[in-house]
Amino acid sequence: MMSESAHSDCGCQAHSGEPVVCFDGVSFSYGRTPVIEDADFDIYQGESVCVIGPNGGGKSTLLKLMLGLLTPDQGEIRLFGQTTKLGRARVGYVPQQIEFDPLFPVSALDVALMGRLSKKSFGFVSQADRASAYEALAKMGLADQAKQPFASLSGGQRQAVLIARALVAESELLLLDEPTAHVDVAAEERLMKSLKALGDELTVITVSHDLAFVSRSVPKVVCVNRCVHLHPTARLSEARIRELYGHEVRMVQHDHEHLDSHGGHHHHA
Amino acid sequence: MEATIIMLEFFKALLDPDLGFLRNALLLGLIGSIPLGAVGTFVVARRISYLAAAIAHSVLGGIGAALYAREVLGWSWLHPMLGALLAALTAAGVIAAVSLRSKQREDAIIGAIWVTGMAVGLLFISRTPGYIDPMAYLFGDILLVTRSDLWIATGVGALIIAILLLWHRQIVAVCFDAEFAAIRGVHADRIYLLLLLLTALTVVTLVSLVGIVLVIALLTLPPAIASLRARSLGQMLICSIVLTACFVLFGLGLSYSLDFPTGPTIILLAALVYLVANGSNRLCAK
Numbered sequence: 001m002m003s004e005s006a007h008s009d010c011g012c013q014a015h016s017g018e019p020v021v022c023f024d025g026v027s028f029s030y031g032r033t034p035v036i037e038d039a040d041f042d043i044y045q046g047e048s049v050c051v052i053g054p055n056g057g058g059k060s061t062l063l064k065l066m067l068g069l070l071t072p073d074q075g076e077i078r079l080f081g082q083t084t085k086l087g088r089a090r091v092g093y094v095p096q097q098i099e100f101d102p103l104f105p106v107s108a109l110d111v112a113l114m115g116r117l118s119k120k121s122f123g124f125v126s127q128a129d130r131a132s133a134y135e136a137l138a139k140m141g142l143a144d145q146a147k148q149p150f151a152s153l154s155g156g157q158r159q160a161v162l163i164a165r166a167l168v169a170e171s172e173l174l175l176l177d178e179p180t181a182h183v184d185v186a187a188e189e190r191l192m193k194s195l196k197a198l199g200d201e202l203t204v205i206t207v208s209h210d211l212a213f214v215s216r217s218v219p220k221v222v223c224v225n226r227c228v229h230l231h232p233t234a235r236l237s238e239a240r241i242r243e244l245y246g247h248e249v250r251m252v253q254h255d256h257e258h259l260d261s262h263g264g265h266h267h268h269a
Numbered sequence: 270m271e272a273t274i275i276m277l278e279f280f281k282a283l284l285d286p287d288l289g290f291l292r293n294a295l296l297l298g299l300i301g302s303i304p305l306g307a308v309g310t311f312v313v314a315r316r317i318s319y320l321a322a323a324i325a326h327s328v329l330g331g332i333g334a335a336l337y338a339r340e341v342l343g344w345s346w347l348h349p350m351l352g353a354l355l356a357a358l359t360a361a362g363v364i365a366a367v368s369l370r371s372k373q374r375e376d377a378i379i380g381a382i383w384v385t386g387m388a389v390g391l392l393f394i395s396r397t398p399g400y401i402d403p404m405a406y407l408f409g410d411i412l413l414v415t416r417s418d419l420w421i422a423t424g425v426g427a428l429i430i431a432i433l434l435l436w437h438r439q440i441v442a443v444c445f446d447a448e449f450a451a452i453r454g455v456h457a458d459r460i461y462l463l464l465l466l467l468t469a470l471t472v473v474t475l476v477s478l479v480g481i482v483l484v485i486a487l488l489t490l491p492p493a494i495a496s497l498r499a500r501s502l503g504q505m506l507i508c509s510i511v512l513t514a515c516f517v518l519f520g521l522g523l524s525y526s527l528d529f530p531t532g533p534t535i536i537l538l539a540a541l542v543y544l545v546a547n548g549s550n551r552l553c554a555k
């Protein structure tokens with residue numbers, strides 16, 4: 001897959017069927033500050049794509065545009081060939097963090113069950129919904145915490161609940177905004193394992209700061225710093241990263257892990 | 270011991286054929302405690318007591334306009350409670366629009382809606398011939414409770430419960446995380462409006478018993494007490510309904526025996542229990 005698209009920056013290689021996500025000349029600005037300029041890329045079914053870029057570069061904005069939570073100033077975004085407002089019901093979304101009221105009385109299970117919601121959810125929760133929410137929590141290692149108040153969980157456990165909430169939706173596209181920001185290594189591995197278990201049909205788009213994670217987990221990256229480029233990870237050269245992050249590239253190297261032009265990563269003892 | 274005597278006296282009075290108003294008041298309170306506890310739970314959990322208060326106060330505008338229309342325009346079919354209902358629903362719609370769409374200072378605008386409703390009501394009342402005491406509507410008067418209030422409360426209460434039974438999952442999801450609910454296809458803004466409309470309906474059902482000002486305390490204090498211990502929204506809701514019913518029953522009993530005004534007695538009882546519950550909760554936590 002990497003080689004077949006190596007010649008292209010916009011990801012418009014030969015794929016059968018409609019793209020899952022299609023950005024067509026999309027620009028967006030907060031007031032007068034442009035955040036995304038002329039984004040043009042497609043993501044196809046079964047692809048695993050990572051979104052990288054500096055802080056304030058527009059990564060979360062890109063996800064919110066995909067979800068129809070923000071409306072582009074120019075251009076068009078299609079999800080599964082539909083408008084974002086229609087297509088997003090097939091998307092599982094894990095936000096970086098949620099603003100929630102710590103006194104709001106919901107359990108981890110209640111939160112996970114919200115992934116089963118649709119505009120036609122009337123009346124009480126069905127046994128099947130409850131069972132799948134339990135199963136998703138168990139997959140994230142939270143079987144014992146299901147009945148606990150959401151607010152009483154640790155930051156990492158809460159994020160695991162939010163991932164479970166996205167998994168129970170049985171979505172075809174999963175959007176993860178920094179899924180490993182608050183979780184420990186074990187939880188990260190559990191997440192990766194459960195994502196793999198979901199099969200090849202699932203399309204996954206992950207926002208990440210962790211370039212090592214990018215290089216070992218995904219074949220394609222979307223680089224966002226106002227401009228948006230889709231590359232195979234193999235073509236993510238050091239020069240490209242420097243251009244993307246400016247000075248921050250040094251910080252990455254101080255973490256003893258950085259990407260080289262062959263798509264691997266080095267460990268400096 | 271004394272409390273038992275007071276309540277026994279009250280139960281005897283309830284059976285007295287000459288004191289029908291007392292039975293009506295108690296029935297209204299008990300019927301009303303179901304929507305009050307249920308909707309109050311969502312109001313407290315979502316922290317929109319302030320919006321509920323604004324809706325309740327603007328009800329006076331509707332009552333004033335209805336009284337005026339009955340006396341001056343001869344619209345005798347216009348029950349003041351119907352005017353209250355229309356005013357509350359309108360206020361809920363405007364407040365939902367302001368709270369969802371306005372880029373201005375939301376709290377200032379809602380404060381303005383609150384007072385505007387009251388001012389409109391007082392103006393209409395001042396122009397209505399005959400003496401009408403606005404105090405009765407502000408703080409409640411059990412002599413105002415009529416059979417038709419009971420029918421209205423039963424109908425409105427049943428409607429509220431039916432809506433909650435159907436839509437509670439969507440309401441909970443929107444209250445907890447509106448963004449995610451919207452992604453799941455729920456019309457988050459409409460559900461929020463629905464919650465405010467339910468609040469408006471709830472407030473109106475009990476206005477004649479405890480009044481516009483005090484109904485807010487009865488809407489928010491029982492769920493606040495329940496939330497100290499409840500582990501789920503369902504527990505909080507059931508506990509709130511039971512508490513509200515108890516406050517109405519014992520508040521009415523106390524006010525009858527001690528000859529206190531009913532609304533303030535019920536509210537003070539609720540406030541006292543809240544203080545004690547909060548205090549003991551803090552002690553237990555230490």
